[in-house]
Amino acid sequence: MPTVSDFVIGRVREWGVSRVFGFPGDGIGEFDGALEKAQREGDGLDYVRPTHEEICAFMATAHAKFTGEVGVCIATSSPGAFHMVNGLYDAKMDNQPVVAIVGQQGLNAFGTSNQQASHLERTMADVAVYVQTVVSPAQAQAVVDTAFRTARTQLGPAVIILPHDVQGMEFTTPEPENWVSRSSAVAPSTRIRPPEDDILRAAEIINAGEKVTFFVGHGANGATDEVLEAARRAGAGIITALRGKQVVPADVPYHTQQLGLLGSLPSYHQVKDCDTLVFLGTNYPYGQFLPPSGQARAIQIDLKPEQMGLRYPTELNLWGDVKSTLDALIPHLDVTTDLEWQDRVAAEMVDWEKEMTAQAMQTYDDGVNPRRVYHELNRRLPATAIVTADAGTTADWYGHHIRLQRGMMGDLSGRLASMLAAMPYAMAAKFAYSQRPVICTIGDGAFQMLGMNELITIKKYMAQWSNPQLIILVLHNNDLAQVSWEMRTEDANPVWSASQDVESVDYAGWAELLGFTGIRVHSDDEVEAAWDRAFATQGVTLIDAYTSPNVPPLPPHVTFEFAKNTGEALLKNDPRARDVIRDTAKAVLTEGVERVKDTLHIGNADDEGDAGR
Template sequence: MASMTVADYLLERLREWGVERVFGYPGDGINGLLAAWGRAGDRPRFVQARHEEMSAFEAVGYAKFAGRLGVCAATSGPGAVHLLNGLYDAKLDHVPVVAIVGQTNRSAMGGSYQQEVDLLSLYKDVAGDYVQMVTVPEQLPNVLDRAIRVALAERAPTAVILPADVQELEYSAPGHAFKMVPSSLGVDWPAISPDGTALRYAADLLNAGERVAILAGSGARRAREELQRVAELLGAGVAKALLGKDVLSDELPYVTGSIGLLGTRPSYEMMNRCDTLLTVGSSFPYTQFMPGLDQARAVQIDIDPKQIGMRYPYEVNLVGDAAITLRALIPLLVPKEDRSWRERIESDVERWWETVRMEAMVEAKPINPMRLFHELSARLPDDAIVTADSGSAANWYARNLRFRGEIRGSLSGTLATMGPGVPYGIGAKFGCPDRPVIVFAGDGAMQMNGLAELITVKRYWREWSDPRLIVAVLHNNDLNQVTWEMRAMQGAPKFPQSQTLPDVDYAGFAASLGLGAVTVERPEEIGPAWEQALGADRPVLLDVHVDPDVPPIPPHASFEQMKDAAEALLRGDENRWGVIKEGIKTKAQEFLPHRDGGGR
């Protein structure tokens, strides 16, 4: 019987940890590992992407939506380099991912050998919580186990570097000897409870407030019932950080929606008027969208002490699990008798959703992109998973989709990198194969990454128990978000040489792969296209021709930003008249009479 190699043992150890899938791309720097995969009968499953960066994004999407460890693998040199962007996405959004990376033979290190990169230095930042190179077989169990535990404990990427020759060595376990480091499987996580005295201080502060606002992030996702109860007791409204969009249902009348540059008017106004702030599970970075620094008293709850006390002058900083901490806080809270603050928030929220509907129905040439999102919102299955790429798609995702039920959603929140939409969707399908997944991607993101990953979809979709993966492409031949940022932030007109994209038949490409494909060129076609895609027996691409002149104007855009954008347009922007026309029509919807006949 052949002896077990280091690579054989690595795969066995992953299986023992419960790892079922590794997203990767082959190369000779991991040939020993790939040979072991063949001997192991493809366990854990090797999911082949079209590019190592996509492997990392798929691991991030898998971890985000399945709630499990993501694992990716790549060869030495360029393969390791390609993983970096996806791993930085994991780092900045606090997602547990382990990268397994090849390296040249130990005998070649330091010799300027082919594909030799100093990976320990390269990965020092992105996997700074734990990165280690295995140089002898006895080292492997401890290194791999620690990489997994640290990734889970810190919600961060870690990395194991495995030289090619070490992969093929006969495995030998660490012994009971000097400078040997044995290891073990598993970990039982503690329930982190808050300090009792600090809890009473927090309750006193919240009870004293008359206009309480809650900011909830992704760290509050498992505290839904507790968060709702606290909001009811305090008569508070709840704004959601972008990564926490799926924390509470948007059908709750006091949920104001997203906060920040991509946020809603009710969230902005609630933060400007509140006298008390409770932040739960969020490290939302944009202080300017929070209450004035001397405006509100504040409490923060977070499980990570490294994230506590940032962004705002909190008086009480509670370290603890969100659900456990809120549960302990609830008996100490006194129900607010005056509900006028809550009633105003609910009125603002009701008017906002009507404004969203009115803005989505503004005519454009050919299609208003907001309508694409609006038409889906009511049709979303209660168990859907939604991903959005960076760019203008993120604006409409944040403001126009109304989540409810068990709908999940995410995007590249903090890194805000282009191109993760489709690979996130693929990772979600592998993690939750029985749930429908919808991806929103701009045409720039599709040209960057999405088209190639449709080939990955073609390869694997028949394995998913629910085959529905819908990719909706915002086809406007413009890198639209940056175009708008140049106008608003730089006061510069559109620079066509950098912003205009070559025209591509996205539906034609999808159809060539045997996927469903629908081209949408008129507003009245949007609803039927969603119905067709949601009822399909295979993945579907919607090639939706949208108007680049519809402005993603934040409802709280400053006068200076509006002035800069107007000046930029008048300096020769090729889309100036279309932008002015659509901008006026869109902004006017906020001030027109609504269904209740009310006005501002």
Template sequence: MATTVGDYVLQRLREWGVEQVFAYPGDGINGIVTAFGRADNKPTFIQARHEEMAAFSAVGYAKFSGKVGVCMATSGPGAIHLLNGLYDAKLDHVPVVAIVGQTARSAMGGSYQQEVDLQALFKDVASEYLVEVNVAEQLPNAIDRAIRTALASRAPTTVIIPADLQEEKYTPPQHAFKHVPSSAPDPLADHQPMLVAPEAEIARAAEILNAGEKVAILVGQGARSAAAEVRQVAELTGAGVAKALLGKDVLPDDLPYVTGAIGLLGTRPSYELMRDCDTLLIVGSNFPYSQFLPALDQARAIQIDIDGRFIGLRYPTEVNLIGDAKATLQALLPKLSRHDDRDWHDTVTANVRRWWETMEREAAVAADPINPMRIVSELSERIPGNAIVTADSGSAANWYARNLRIREEIRGSLSGTLATMGPGVPYAIGAKFAHPDRPVIALVGDGAMQMNGMAELITIARYRELWSDQRCVICVFHNNDLNQVTWELRAMGGAPKFEQSQSLPDVDYAAFARSIGLNAMTVTDPEGLGPAWDQALSGARPTVLDVHCDPEVPPIPPHATFEQIKSAAQAVLKGDPDALHLVFEGLKTKAQEALPGRKS
């Protein structure tokens, strides 16, 4: 039985089935840290190198496990450091609970060391549930509500516990006035309601889909549980299926009508699908870039979402079905008739086939020293069927979005909405704790590695023995450039690369990895890429692939506007460093779209 408040916090987490807490210690949580020792480190205290990384690891764990992720930090600076990771959870709708220390109650309001107004600080990011516990009797209800709310709202929540309270004797709530008891934890319960939209609205949606001649479907992460039903709708209606970035792993890319990612990091067939469709079904997606959807008066549209707050935000939808995607599609399917005219279906599949042929040719274009597209293309050819892939923000996200071919059981994610730098490696750590028996691959730019990824390699080295399958491959796109911003400056701002802002110091990532006991390979020859992936994916311990790649291979999408291309050209003319090489690589790459069957 718990003797202190700190003991009880861990006891309640165990009752909820929490197996690890991603954290960094500090005196504001000393009472809980010492309780870990008395509890034989159950749940396991996973020490990140930085509190932000602890939060990102919790987000990665929650994304890939479907369970709540828990992170913990001390008062003041520790709490502040959690915020970026918690905002990542908030914007990507991920259940994470943060347990945060606070200065002793006797010192509150006295400008004490590390005293920060945590309730004001967390008010926005933990808007679904935020509580400061000031007496032991609050605890069961506070922890239970934080976890239940995180799961039900798919959002971060926060429990603040002052340092002196953590060391006091735990006393449970009584059957008394102004005491708030709580029911027992229910870790196996489904906290998402199986809501189904009204029958009349489902019938209206069916009428629209049956009348459509060129149906497009857009899926996001909210469609993940309804993958089988989405496939049935697509096959009945002859639709193409585009995927928002967080929905990349909803359907496999080997389905002939799956057009791939949509938007700034998207594919040409997804662009063509939206450009030419007359009917649009949006399932579980809050895709923000309306300019990549059909023209506003072009398509009759239907949206399905569990959360009515996100209905009708991006496109003038005619029918809005508020309900669980799987249950709602199951109710819709019997009302759909098969489209016998397959001209639209054939057009979509032909576009998809040409796209993948183009991607193969673009990946094969010679670069100096390695084409970054080839890095992901070689991975796609040999990726294990049960792998989990994380990607960091930056140009690495482009290659993940466009070039990685997802198969049936492969999972993948990145910071989709906040698009923050830095979560690639800690996401991978969270994924390994969610599925210690599955290989995990992180695709990370050298900017993100220098920001915090290198430090988290130390965390991987420390905890790898806890994973039954130690394959955790960190692939570094080593180009000494903050590449995505460089291209944004060129394509959107018409400005040349500003070296002082964009160039990175050269670092030997493989040498660093070897120095802490990890496997590592440096790849500077494109012919060595395939063997390097083979070795890394068959290895018995985590591996860093330090791949030297060309920063001048353009990540501009194949449907880039004339203005973007013109701006990039003007940037070169203004004196962009290595301008001739930039133009040469861009022309070679773009030429593959017009030269079917040829390789450079």
């Protein structure tokens, strides 16, 4: 007779899952045994085991992001489940459907302080959109189905807790019985269209605007054509959130990429001057970069109603998926003949790209220019490339220099902004699309967390990939560079070497030890050849780029507080003050005259806080 574990595995398959990311342990041992039996009998799941449960959860989250499917991760009881929490928060904060299946000690151990027995429901209560312990076979069907259904509809992680003894209990299909729920493995529709009167109101607001800006996030994935058609009709400029880069192709001239510290000056100007702002599938968290209240009429379209009108006082909130909602909205949008706003946005973007190139071509005395590394990567991206970035300065350079074209993909840990996610993201992308080239960009601090370990996972599984090309770029600057800059710019504190220094490791040598190609880059004139060699290699390549930690991730608009805090920090015996001042001066001098004017507010006497600058 089938066990509860047998049933759960089959039910997971019914929900369309073919690959899971797991790590074993005695608390999940009976379930793992059933996984092995199912695999041996030809109806199992593709089981990927990285080196740590946290990586399992990140890979499940990344799988959901790249494929649109539910990601599934599996771990043992308390320690394994606890390790997964960070990756599950990534799913929660970036609105991704993930189901975690975790073990637990036997039912009789509940509340008795047994080894590895803990209150997992209480632990998971904050991160999970649904969490439930299966205490009997009759309950298993409804719990599994509810977990998947809730993960899909509420766009977050659900947790199924399987006590060890329940895993091995005999399973029979539930019959009509009091207290027993019988359920189905049928996915609910998430194609939601708002009412017609709301659609007409939205069209009225957009049609009335003269300077319309679309702010596009990852929630608009799959709606590229609809976004572009709506923008064409409205004469709108387009800004993408960092996780929305892949939604709008970079060659759309009035797409100005990101907004904020990792964004562009044209995006800043769009937000500063627009009279209508349309949020499409984004929960952009940096409200300080959005317009003053009342400047722009605003609409938000999203599947997460609790997040609508949260960052800016919107006039209209449409609960629906972006594609279906725009399908309904587009016929009601007037086709504008006045393209002055759109043309202005496009012209500014041409100038901005020239500046980004100039910044990338600048040379520094204390290491390779990291901007140059990303600039040359961007010039060589294959048509089907997938790029991942980490939460440090790699995110800055990814935002400033990577331009994803139609057909390319890219992602990172967004609202959680967790370090080390770039490696499990890259691996999950490779498992999902093994024929596509994947490029992981990561800092040395994040790589030392768990990324180095995952080269072992890559070695274990790469033979399964139809195209084994995977490139890992490590920014080797011996510093937690993003935090170093944040200490200066946010808190006016100098860098504290005891917390910030990263021990130098021969990362290329570690890759070579595992049989991969290692490339060391010590100067700017070696960058192009390194990328050419990496893309010519049909296998795994690690580029160990010895970059400067002092190249400033200058925002497109430097505020008075940003400049003041940085100056104060450098006066407090910052150990790298001389290098930072020199490198920042080079970066600023590279800027065009108009950028400097904007930064210094020349001619804007009424800008608060700038009178004495």
